Amino acid sequence: MSADGPGPDVMRAPPQRRCVVCQQTAGKRGLNRVVRSTEGRVLLDRTGKAAGRGAYVCGKPACLGAAGLTQRLTHSLRLRMGDIELRALATELNTLMPDPSGPAMAGSGR
Numbered sequence: 001m002s003a004d005g006p007g008p009d010v011m012r013a014p015p016q017r018r019c020v021v022c023q024q025t026a027g028k029r030g031l032n033r034v035v036r037s038t039e040g041r042v043l044l045d046r047t048g049k050a051a052g053r054g055a056y057v058c059g060k061p062a063c064l065g066a067a068g069l070t071q072r073l074t075h076s077l078r079l080r081m082g083d084i085e086l087r088a089l090a091t092e093l094n095t096l097m098p099d100p101s102g103p104a105m106a107g108s109g110r
């Protein structure tokens with residue numbers, strides 16, 4: 001109970017699973033893992049076993065649907081993503097919503 005405040009990321013604390021939106025810690029099953037692949041892409045890690053730096057978001061719709069969620073994730077992963085990839089990730093995260101409040105992609109283009 002001594003290490004706090006911003007500092008170099010060299011602490012040997014065990015990986016803590018904390019939602020990047022609400023900062024709430026939760027059990028493994030309560031959080032969804034997003035991992036940065038070796039290719040530098042950000043993927044939703046459904047197995048929780050993918051290698052690489054990971055960030056977590058809990059399963060609450062408020063968090064999954066939070067504005068800027070993808071930006072928070074990529075910030076945690078220290079990564080820059082293009083708008084297209086951010087959208088792809090957001091779409092994947094949307095599939096995690098426990099209660100889809102709308103059909104996916106109801107627009108057929110204008």
Ligand SMILES: [Zn+2]
Binds near residue numbers: 059
């Ligand atoms: Zn959360």
